[in-house]
Amino acid sequence: MYYVSTRSKNHRLTASQAIAQGLAVDGGLLTPEVFPKLSHNGLKTLTDMSYQQRAVYVMNPYLEDFTASELSSFATKAYGPDKFDAREVAPVRTVDGNTHCLELWHGPTCAFKDMALQMLPHLLSASLVKNDEKKTACILVATSGDTGKAALEGFRDVDGTRILVFYPKDGVSAIQQLQMNTQEGENVGVCSVVGNFDDAQTGVKKLFSDEKLRAELAGRGYFFSSANSINWGRVLPQIVYYVSAYCDLVKTEKIQLGDPVNVCVPTGNFGNILAGYYAGQMGVPIRKFICASNSNNVLTDFLRTGVYDRNRRFYNTMSPSMDILISSNLERMLYELSGSSDGEVRGYMDQLAEKGRYEVGDAVKGKLSRYFAAGFCDDAQTQRVIARMWNEHKYLIDPHTAVAFDVLDQYRAETGDDTAAIVVSTASPFKFCDSVLGALGVTDLREGTDILGQLSELTGVSAPAPLAGLAGKEVRFTDNTTKDHMVDKVLEMLK
Numbered sequence: 292m293y294y295v296s297t298r299s300k301n302h303r304l305t306a307s308q309a310i311a312q313g314l315a316v317d318g319g320l321l322t323p324e325v326f327p328k329l330s331h332n333g334l335k336t337l338t339d340m341s342y343q344q345r346a347v348y349v350m351n352p353y354l355e356d357f358t359a360s361e362l363s364s365f366a367t368k369a370y371g372p373d374k375f376d377a378r379e380v381a382p383v384r385t386v387d388g389n390t391h392c393l394e395l396w397h398g399p400t401c402a403f404k405d406m407a408l409q410m411l412p413h414l415l416s417a418s419l420v421k422n423d424e425k426k427t428a429c430i431l432v433a434t435s436g437d438t439g440k441a442a443l444e445g446f447r448d449v450d451g452t453r454i455l456v457f458y459p460k461d462g463v464s465a466i467q468q469l470q471m472n473t474q475e476g477e478n479v480g481v482c483s484v485v486g487n488f489d490d491a492q493t494g495v496k497k498l499f500s501d502e503k504l505r506a507e508l509a510g511r512g513y514f515f516s517s518a519n520s521i522n523w524g525r526v527l528p529q530i531v532y533y534v535s536a537y538c539d540l541v542k543t544e545k546i547q548l549g550d551p552v553n554v555c556v557p558t559g560n561f562g563n564i565l566a567g568y569y570a571g572q573m574g575v576p577i578r579k580f581i582c583a584s585n586s587n588n589v590l591t592d593f594l595r596t597g598v599y600d601r602n603r604r605f606y607n608t609m610s611p612s613m614d615i616l617i618s619s620n621l622e623r624m625l626y627e628l629s630g631s632s633d634g635e636v637r638g639y640m641d642q643l644a645e646k647g648r649y650e651v652g653d654a655v656k657g658k659l660s661r662y663f664a665a666g667f668c669d670d671a672q673t674q675r676v677i678a679r680m681w682n683e684h685k686y687l688i689d690p691h692t693a694v695a696f697d698v699l700d701q702y703r704a705e706t707g708d709d710t711a712a713i714v715v716s717t718a719s720p721f722k723f724c725d726s727v728l729g730a731l732g733v734t735d736l737r738e739g740t741d742i743l744g745q746l747s748e749l750t751g752v753s754a755p756a757p758l759a760g761l762a763g764k765e766v767r768f769t770d771n772t773t774k775d776h777m778v779d780k781v782l783e784m785l786k
């Protein structure tokens with residue numbers, strides 16, 4: 292299987308080349324030419340497998356230049372009990388008869404990003420060897436809170452790599468910031484950027500396409516790669532958990548094999564819901580992909596109208612990981628829905644860069660409404676949902692997950708579609724203690740990491756060990772820059 296750019300499909304790369312490179316040289320996203328299919332029997336076989344085995348089974352056909360035994364060893368290391376505090380790795384909790392919550396935050400940094408960023412370093416390191424790459428991979432990351440920490444932890448002290456993370460100053464939660472700024476490891480760097488996530492992400496993309504910088508760094512023995520969901524090696528492991536959740540529902544007899552489900556996904560950069568869409572393409576019977584946004588509802592409007600318009604106010608919300616107006620992975624979806632038309636995608640992306648706006652054609656609009664539904668939820672409603680879930684179900688959820696529960700409710704009320712639904716829970720509530728405590732009526736908040744204990748004492752739920760362990764850790768990174776000076780930070784780090 293080969294990978295092509297969403298903006299020019301003539302140049303084909305192997306899986307290991309695509310993963311090592313991260314982003315296509317023309318600025319497009321590297322995407323598989325075809326999607327392997329999971330048969331009814333394949334899904335049945337997967338039902339009796341562990342998460343690690345499911346990961347190998349699902350990823351194998353996408354990675355032709357890797358062996359199954361390599362993947363098996365990666366999955367064992369990535370999803371072992373030393374990394375994940377749940378035996379199932381990505382457990383599914385049933386909230387009521389036909390609403391199930393896929394918990395993706397049992398990994399080392401307590402967010403769904405661990406599902407991919409515990410795997411990506413293995414894939415990337417092997418890709419470097421397969422391509423006889425002698426240079427060091429400098430992994431550039433833009434984060435609105437979760438990816439940054441997960442990438443730092445995944446790539447910490449991995450041979451042949453350096454990693455530099457940029458996050459928006461004042462645009463992540465206090466715990467997220469502390470997680471990043473206390474990161475250990477010899478090959479890591481963290482820097483805040485004045486502005487919002489879009490500024491950081493646009494800045495990183497500019498670094499990728501800066502020919503002069505690339506040449507300078509090549510001379511120093513480095514090349515750029517990515518740990519954001521623009522890298523195919525990030526999206527692929529995320530497909531696995533959709534397949535796994537479906538199999539778990541079959542195994543526990545919540546549904547019969549072949550029954551349709553809906554999935555409701557809180558998403559900002561569109562990588563998470565895109566992975567679900569790809570699972571559907573492979574054969575998981577997902578009927579509707581419900582896209583949940585916060586007040587930065589650019590995706591809601593797009594999926595409802597076919598008009599993408601980022602010229603709007605940017606909100607800093609209590610679900611900061613979704614505070615995004617330029618949603619990278621939509622490009623891969625446009626490629627799929629336009630029938631792999633690289634020219635059409637290039638046109639949309641040019642308009643986005645020039646005017647901040649584009650409108651898709653009727654054929655794409657038709658497919659969007661067939662597969663997707665969308666809604667959004669503001670902060671006040673997010674807090675009400677957190678409180679309701681706690682009061683009614685004694686289920687403590689984070690603000691991103693609350694957004695998804697609310698959007699699912701809206702969808703069901705509007706459509707009457709009561710198909711069994713999987714709500715994707717993307718982060719531990721302890722990463723957002725202040726908002727969660729506020730939702731539960733607490734106004735007098737403790738300082739620093741003491742707030743973790745405050746939420747624990749109130750609810751009787753223990754803080755995850757990696758977050759509890761932040762107390763007393765040395766802050767290693769305090770650098771700040773502007774989007775126009777990110778290049779200096781890169782040069783400084785890679786001296």
Ligand SMILES: N[C@@H](CCOP(=O)(O)O)C(=O)O
Binds near residue numbers: 437439518
């Ligand atoms: N929500 C993300 C933003 C970056 O998204 P990614 O999926 O492309 O890594 C974050 O938490 O940083």
